[in-house]
Amino acid sequence: MTDSQDWLQTELVKIEAWEKNQGDLWFWEKLGRLPFKIMDKWTPKFVQTKMGSLIDELGQYIQTGGSYLSSTTKIKSYYPNMGMENIDDVKGLSISTMDKAVEGITKNRKNIATVQGAGTGIGGIFTLSIDIPFLLGLQLKTLQDIAICYGYDPNDKKERLFIIKSLQFVSSDIVGKQAILSQLSKFDKQDEETKREVLSEIQGWREVVFSYRDQFGWKKLFQMVPIAGLVFGAFINRSAINDIAEAGMMLYRKRRIVERLSEDSTQNLSIRKNGSNDTRS
Numbered sequence: 001m002t003d004s005q006d007w008l009q010t011e012l013v014k015i016e017a018w019e020k021n022q023g024d025l026w027f028w029e030k031l032g033r034l035p036f037k038i039m040d041k042w043t044p045k046f047v048q049t050k051m052g053s054l055i056d057e058l059g060q061y062i063q064t065g066g067s068y069l070s071s072t073t074k075i076k077s078y079y080p081n082m083g084m085e086n087i088d089d090v091k092g093l094s095i096s097t098m099d100k101a102v103e104g105i106t107k108n109r110k111n112i113a114t115v116q117g118a119g120t121g122i123g124g125i126f127t128l129s130i131d132i133p134f135l136l137g138l139q140l141k142t143l144q145d146i147a148i149c150y151g152y153d154p155n156d157k158k159e160r161l162f163i164i165k166s167l168q169f170v171s172s173d174i175v176g177k178q179a180i181l182s183q184l185s186k187f188d189k190q191d192e193e194t195k196r197e198v199l200s201e202i203q204g205w206r207e208v209v210f211s212y213r214d215q216f217g218w219k220k221l222f223q224m225v226p227i228a229g230l231v232f233g234a235f236i237n238r239s240a241i242n243d244i245a246e247a248g249m250m251l252y253r254k255r256r257i258v259e260r261l262s263e264d265s266t267q268n269l270s271i272r273k274n275g276s277n278d279t280r281s
């Protein structure tokens with residue numbers, strides 16, 4: 001490890017400042033729920049069916065990973081020429097090296113989302129049913145790959161739960177964000193009460209889907225206009241991936257920094273105890 005205690009502490013302060021700046025939704029975002037109340041009445045049944053299926057898909061993702069699960073074999077591509085073979089190898093890298101890998105993933109996924117959003121935006125409402133599940137899948141895979149870059153295995157059911165809460169965090173208001181941050185801050189403590197609290201908050205995954213859906217609100221309403229939706233679709237999808245990547249990077253980065261600080265503190269305490277015992281001898 002090449003990260004000093006002082007550097008880790010400084011970076012942790014920056015992340016905590018970012019958390020505090022996750023303020024309330026701006027005015028237009030608060031109106032985001034209204035278009036979907038209208039859309040529920042006007043949207044064709046096949047679109048509503050597709051949205052409803054996301055609930056089952058997220059439940060399956062938590063349990064098994066389903067078709068969304070990323071492979072840890074991607075480690076080599078994220079860290080080329082570094083001899084990374086598995087998650088344990090990644091854990092020993094410096095935080096700055098991990099950050100660079102995540103930045104590369106973010107850039108790539110934003111480009112993919114832009115092209116996809118523009119393509120589905122051409123067809124308006126008729127291609128919206130394709131765009132929404134695609135974007136959800138891309139967000140999940142982006143968070144999983146960020147997890148891998150920071151040395152966490154998305155094959156672990158615990159990590160899939162963390163990813164769902166991260167997805168929910170992005171689309172929550174300030175009250176919801178603070179509640180989720182409180183839960184995630186205790187996530188690595190092996191506490192059954194904390195785990196039950198997180199699971200009960202998800203409420204059968206429905207609140208995640210609905211908050212995810214409402215996040216788009218008026219934005220996706222514009223994408224329903226054929227041709228004009230090309231511009232809106234590209235912007236919306238790119239923005240969505242940017243937001244999820246930023247949150248994922250901050251949340252996973254904080255976990256790794258806190259764990260590393262804890263490891264360093266334990267090592268220093270052990271050294272002091274051994275030094276004290278040698279002196280007595």
